[in-house]
Amino acid sequence: MSDVSIKEVARLADVSIATVSRCINNPEKVTEKTRLKVQDAICQTGYSPNTLAQSFRRGRTNIVMVVLPSIGDPFFTAVMSGIHVAARAKGYSVLIEETEFNKMTADEIGAMLVSNQTDGIILVASTSPFGNEVLSAKNNRRLPIVIGCETVSPELADFPSVHIDNIAAAKEATNYLISQGHKRIAMVCGQSSSLLTKDREFGYRAAMRHAELSIEDGWVVDGDLTIAGARKATRNLMNHGNKPTAIFCANDEMAIGCLHEIKSAGLQVPRDISIVGFDDIRYAEVTDPPLTTISQPAEEIGERVMYRLCRQIETGNGAAGSPEIVPHKLVIRRSVAKPAS
Amino acid sequence: MSDVSIKEVARLADVSIATVSRCINNPEKVTEKTRLKVQDAICQTGYSPNTLAQSFRRGRTNIVMVVLPSIGDPFFTAVMSGIHVAARAKGYSVLIEETEFNKMTADEIGAMLVSNQTDGIILVASTSPFGNEVLSAKNNRRLPIVIGCETVSPELADFPSVHIDNIAAAKEATNYLISQGHKRIAMVCGQSSSLLTKDREFGYRAAMRHAELSIEDGWVVDGDLTIAGARKATRNLMNHGNKPTAIFCANDEMAIGCLHEIKSAGLQVPRDISIVGFDDIRYAEVTDPPLTTISQPAEEIGERVMYRLCRQIETGNGAAGSPEIVPHKLVIRRSVAKPAS
């Protein structure tokens, strides 16, 4: 039953294939009577259009590709959820590619873009591995691209994007620690290739500078954006000659690793060390103690990114430029206290 | 530069389009000399084959669809990771659909299957919403299907699958609690539509029966597979007239919710209540206390499922039947102690 084509239906309904096609795609251009006749034939044969042929003919697949650093991170999957609901609403399917924290080679990335059979691309915190590559891709295929969660680098400035103000948020997190009396504040950030954490580090440094607090060598460590990486980074921090009283983590995943490492060392949070995270993943409120963190509207970001991409696909070139800034919020829980020392 | 077709290349290389096609797909059927000539033309034009046309012509897209209850659950995303690495190795892209814990309507599911432009389907813990639907789909399109993480129901018994022995694993978890002296053991399971937790519930009941322990009314509660659901379920459990000394949760997500709810109520784990989870997601070892749970080789399951699907796609009908059972393991951490009472 799989190989019933439009011809079959046409023959059975005694009309031309063009009419059958119109019945499906432009019912208003066809008589009610013939429409019913065709509808009948469709039911009898169990016909459904060959999507491959449609895609080929129309030059559209109704598939979009989303590229993200890791599908393991709850924050990204929350963004994915938003993308999904918007995609479903607009009739798109979504194809996932993960860069494994931007560790993919340029070749692999090129292959991804070239072999695409998608109508557009969403880059979630994944511009860095692309850079020029993406630009050339843009020239090759003129494939619509929207960037999520990440400030666009200057060279990609003409791509639409939606994200929070990472710098301001990081400042806010740092300032909160400062307001609680902390002076020795360290930061666990992501690998240097991650633009996202670059911004957060920038915000952190700006807040420290503004408060005239110094940042010791070795206080800014790479936690790889993973739990394991953060634990290692935290170990280094604990062995630092001038031990910090508070740690700002560039994402919650690392904050969880950090928290656990500190407790493993027999210390208490927040009594001995305070921690602030970033993202407000759903595990942030069930850690012990619950995590003070920056909350991002992840699902909303996903939805907006997807809608923006749709607009771009459908209109040819939907209003590029102008990044869309969504609000963040500092969520105060119980992982921060005034410093003991 | 996007609209350069094989014709362009043929013209430039002064050969027929058939030869160009052969150079790409069957280089051995072509002289070295012409191959180079064509290669040259390809570089000059920047040609890359139109994937849509290829898919159409070949009747293959090299895309597979994976259906899962939720992309938010770390266990499922771990399976996804395994699927991804296998997919990349075999040259497939993966398209994701989530059923939102099987809450999709039959219509939506039908639409998914009909509108597919994929070469095969992987159902991760998602057979239940399909049932007969899937069978008819099988008849319609003869699309290869592989089932992951879930025992196949009798009606789907001829589909290949790979999963752990959920019943045995649940027995093991329950027996462990029993061996520690617990007699009043409750269970938080998933919604009744989830076959997966059905099996786990079955194992739990079997172990209890075998140990001649009774299961009070209200001891088996639905935690919805989510943190929030589990918290609510746990509240009910704590208000039960005959309060259990231990709780077995059908997945770690719920175990985390359970743990947090108990602590919120001012009790301690494992001193007052013991908890066992299921899945061994990566947050299981960073909870406080670390969670005793059943570990599944999630990535491996993903890889195997994908490879199995590939075999089926490539050979037409790769050895159906025979479920592939992968090993589980009880991981003992610190969320279980001997009961106080």
Next chain:
DNA sequence: AGTAGCAGCGTATACGTTTACAATTGATTG
């Protein structure tokens, strides 16, 4: 030397759909 065999390449067709354009129908009006 003649012929069989074969490698290499070109010709032409097919895949299933959409759509511009032509053709037909039916209705309306002078």
Next chain:
DNA sequence: CAATCAATTGTAAACGTATACGCTGCTACT
């Protein structure tokens, strides 16, 4: 009743690729 026009339907071409088949010319063997 003829003529005009709009609404509906049919015809045919096109999308870009893969490939069956046939043709050419070369090699090798008798």
